Amino acid sequence: MNIQISQKNSPIEYSTALNRIGGDRTFLSELLRVYLNDFSIRYSKLKNAIRKKNFFLLHKQGHELKGASANLSMPLLEQLSYQMEQAGKEKNIKKAKTTLEELYREYVRLSNFILLREITSKNCLRR
Numbered sequence: 001m002n003i004q005i006s007q008k009n010s011p012i013e014y015s016t017a018l019n020r021i022g023g024d025r026t027f028l029s030e031l032l033r034v035y036l037n038d039f040s041i042r043y044s045k046l047k048n049a050i051r052k053k054n055f056f057l058l059h060k061q062g063h064e065l066k067g068a069s070a071n072l073s074m075p076l077l078e079q080l081s082y083q084m085e086q087a088g089k090e091k092n093i094k095k096a097k098t099t100l101e102e103l104y105r106e107y108v109r110l111s112n113f114i115l116l117r118e119i120t121s122k123n124c125l126r127r
Helices: 014-020 025-052 055-071 075-090 093-126
Strands: none
Touching: 014 025, 025 055, 025 093, 055 075, 075 093
């Protein structure tokens, strides 16, 4: 079975991220693993901040997640993180809740993309 991964509608602009770090695929894979782990921690903090209506933390976590997403060329995650940052700034709990759900969906999409990419690259090496 030959699976092709489309860059169109991808959660990450992989070639841009790869160029940004000098073309080292192994290093990019490690950075993505760190990002996924960091995202799960931030997600918990955001969930807790929403529950406690801690708008400062919503703004701060949104801002930090925006930067990490931008550095790894993930435009939708960057945009959603910006929306979370703004929800904190605007003290808009409804916007924060909606954005958190969207962030999680995009995180799952990114996780699946990375997993599929790893599987297909291992299959290519076996040939």
